[in-house]
Amino acid sequence: MSSPADFQNEIYLRGLGDVVPELPTDLTRLEALAGRRLSAAAFGYAAGAAGTEATARANREAFDRWRIVPRMLRDVAERDLSVRVLGTPMPAPVALAPVGVQSIFHPDGERAAARAAAAVGLPYVLSTASSYSIEEVAQANGDGPRWYQLYWPKDRELAVSFLERAAAAGYTALVVTLDTFALAWRPRDLDQAYLPFLRGIGVANYFSDPVFQKAVGGPVTDANRDAAILHWAANFGNPSLTWDDLEFLREHWHGPIALKGIQHPDDARRAVDAGMDGVIVSNHGGRQIDGAVASLDALPPVVEAVRDQAEVLFDSGVRTGADIAKALALGAQAVLVGRSFVYGLALGGEAGVTHVLRCLLAELDLTLMLSGHARIADLGPDLLVGT
Ligand SMILES: Cc1cc2nc3c(=O)[nH]c(=O)nc-3n(C[C@H](O)[C@H](O)[C@H](O)COP(=O)(O)O)c2cc1C
Numbered sequence: 001m002s003s004p005a006d007f008q009n010e011i012y013l014r015g016l017g018d019v020v021p022e023l024p025t026d027l028t029r030l031e032a033l034a035g036r037r038l039s040a041a042a043f044g045y046a047a048g049a050a051g052t053e054a055t056a057r058a059n060r061e062a063f064d065r066w067r068i069v070p071r072m073l074r075d076v077a078e079r080d081l082s083v084r085v086l087g088t089p090m091p092a093p094v095a096l097a098p099v100g101v102q103s104i105f106h107p108d109g110e111r112a113a114a115r116a117a118a119a120v121g122l123p124y125v126l127s128t129a130s131s132y133s134i135e136e137v138a139q140a141n142g143d144g145p146r147w148y149q150l151y152w153p154k155d156r157e158l159a160v161s162f163l164e165r166a167a168a169a170g171y172t173a174l175v176v177t178l179d180t181f182a183l184a185w186r187p188r189d190l191d192q193a194y195l196p197f198l199r200g201i202g203v204a205n206y207f208s209d210p211v212f213q214k215a216v217g218g219p220v221t222d223a224n225r226d227a228a229i230l231h232w233a234a235n236f237g238n239p240s241l242t243w244d245d246l247e248f249l250r251e252h253w254h255g256p257i258a259l260k261g262i263q264h265p266d267d268a269r270r271a272v273d274a275g276m277d278g279v280i281v282s283n284h285g286g287r288q289i290d291g292a293v294a295s296l297d298a299l300p301p302v303v304e305a306v307r308d309q310a311e312v313l314f315d316s317g318v319r320t321g322a323d324i325a326k327a328l329a330l331g332a333q334a335v336l337v338g339r340s341f342v343y344g345l346a347l348g349g350e351a352g353v354t355h356v357l358r359c360l361l362a363e364l365d366l367t368l369m370l371s372g373h374a375r376i377a378d379l380g381p382d383l384l385v386g387t
């Protein structure tokens with residue numbers, strides 16, 4: 001006879017494959033569990049945010065201010081969660097957000113997360129600041145959909161090299177993160193004097209790059225390692241970029257491009273004017289500006305500004321399937337999840353990430369069904385009431 005836990009999994013997660021029985025299906029509980037598993041420094045890096053962390057809290061509070069108003073008797077027996085975003089067919093409107101330095105959470109880092117993403121069929125977005133290289137992660141991701149996130153370095157030749165490597169390795173869309181050309185004031189990391197990059201973690205794409213190697217006088221070895229890290233630090237971000245520079249991306253990337261970190265409708269309009277395919281409404285999970293607008297509050301004005309002209313994706317604060325439904329109802333075409341999958345990675349490696357993704361999709365499906373919607377495209381503002 002099956003245990004109550006097996007019974008629940010069978011009923012609620014039917015058809016979605018294995019979940020990890022030791023991990024909770026209430027994903028909001030993962031953070032506390034990851035806090036017990038990880039070193040204080042690694043946990044602080046993941047869970048922490050800018051300043052007093054007011055924006056990280058505001059991201060969650062904004063979700064709580066919207067309530068779902070279910071509709072009845074609408075034949076929801078068959079449902080379709082599939083979408084096509086940034087040229088990628090997806091089984092559900094969810095992607096794994098670019099997250100750097102994943103080996104501080106699990107030794108297999110990005111490779112484990114990329115395998116899990118491929119198993120569920122969701123796009124894996126590889127950070128420039130990954131602990132495994134563009135090519136290593138592509139290999140782990142196999143036939144899974146994958147996008148590349150660019151941290152646009154000062155050295156243009158290096159940027160071109162990253163883009164060429166990503167295209168050659170099968171990354172089909174480009175996500176350009178605009179809000180993190182410098183690291184914010186993050187007290188948890190400052191108090192623990194912790195920045196993984198200075199320990200040589202999260203620099204795999206730089207150290208493996210021929211342009212970077214040329215700049216530091218050859219392959220990185222113990223002899224030039226410190227100089228290489230200093231070169232990375234001097235080159236990582238470029239605060240002098242402007243909208244005019246986007247032309248350069250169009251010249252060197254031939255697939256869809258989305259700008260990540262958009263919070264103002266005028267910036268979304270400028271992205272459209274610059275020929276971008278999408279924008280990602282995001283405040284980087286509250287990690288960059290303390291006091292910044294909650295990402296969910298920034299979403300409707302951006303959608304209003306660029307509706308039908310660009311795809312609008314969303315992240316920051318998503319923890320449940322119901323959160324995903326709310327962001328979609330407010331106009332996002334897809335959401336990215338960050339810390340949720342990071343905690344799954346910390347707690348269970350590849351299986352932990354798969355668990356998180358399957359739980360999110362199962363809860364999204366149930367939310368869709370029980371609120372009287374058969375297709376993702378049917379979700380709109382009438383799903384919600386503000387409180
Ligand atoms: C540990 C960590 C590392 C991150 N690294 C990157 C990165 O390398 N590139 C990037 O664009 N965003 C990065 N982000 C931000 C995420 O892509 C995403 O915007 C954010 O996590 C969404 O908020 P959430 O964690 O509440 O889901 C990182 C976030 C975390 C938690």
Ligand SMILES: CCCCCCC(=O)C(=O)O
Binds near residue numbers: 100129180182183287
């Ligand atoms: C020097 C800044 C590196 C930041 C890369 C990782 C990231 O985006 C984060 O939020 O942390």
